[in-house]
Amino acid sequence: MTFSLTTPRPLIAGNWKMHGLEGSLDEARAVAAAVAEQPPAARVAICPPATLLHRLAEAMAGESVLVGGQDCHPASAGAHTGDVSAAMLVDAGAKLVILGHSERRDAHQESDALVSAKVEAALAAGLEPIVCVGETLAQRDAGQAEAVVTGMARASLPAALAGQDFALAYEPVWAIGTGRTPTVEDITVIHAALRAVLVERFGDHGATVPILYGGSVKPDNAREILSTPEVGGALVGGASLKAADFLAIIAGA
Numbered sequence: 001m002t003f004s005l006t007t008p009r010p011l012i013a014g015n016w017k018m019h020g021l022e023g024s025l026d027e028a029r030a031v032a033a034a035v036a037e038q039p040p041a042a043r044v045a046i047c048p049p050a051t052l053l054h055r056l057a058e059a060m061a062g063e064s065v066l067v068g069g070q071d072c073h074p075a076s077a078g079a080h081t082g083d084v085s086a087a088m089l090v091d092a093g094a095k096l097v098i099l100g101h102s103e104r105r106d107a108h109q110e111s112d113a114l115v116s117a118k119v120e121a122a123l124a125a126g127l128e129p130i131v132c133v134g135e136t137l138a139q140r141d142a143g144q145a146e147a148v149v150t151g152m153a154r155a156s157l158p159a160a161l162a163g164q165d166f167a168l169a170y171e172p173v174w175a176i177g178t179g180r181t182p183t184v185e186d187i188t189v190i191h192a193a194l195r196a197v198l199v200e201r202f203g204d205h206g207a208t209v210p211i212l213y214g215g216s217v218k219p220d221n222a223r224e225i226l227s228t229p230e231v232g233g234a235l236v237g238g239a240s241l242k243a244a245d246f247l248a249i250i251a252g253a
Ligand code: PEP
Pocket: 015, 171, 175, 176, 177, 178, 214, 215, 216, 217, 235, 236, 237, 238, 239
């Protein structure tokens, strides 16, 4: 977990959300087989629900597909019914963890401060965090998108990230699961603003941190989005559930 001044490989991470039972592992096996046959330009990760994490990690043993969690608690252990700690994710085989997804910020009232504390916990356990930020449609329509996402990034990225492997994901809330995406120009503007925050916070290291785009990435728009300036990969929800779609996105990196 050290930083280098070279540009890292893009990261394509699938977020299965609350989807997936035992049989879904076959989709992951199909992704792993295709990735082994034709190694892609990108690193590939799948973040299943917590119930599948260990089984997926076992299925991906020896494969080039990384396994990640979708959340963790900021504490290392304790009386937190229903929660999962970062160390538990590692114990189950996770290498990465998605933090601050808008669905958690919205449904579980997660603040930037809580997300930042979760990032610190993830780092302490040895996980690579993928930290999500994004504006609502009302905020975009009010012309506040850039201010909102840069403010979220500043408040959600703890100083402990300096020199550590992590990714920042720009996920406009209105684009998630809706089939709508921002224009390439809009993505370029926001990613440039996030890059400036990363450099301001982390200097040379901040210049190399991958900034993922997430929100209705599909096989037919992946190549265009992934070739947009400052887009260092994608966080993919719905289209990561089927191996064929996810592989088509991976091929666009
Ligand atoms: C997500 O949940 O992070 C996401 C990007 O979802 P979708 O690709 O389905 O819009």
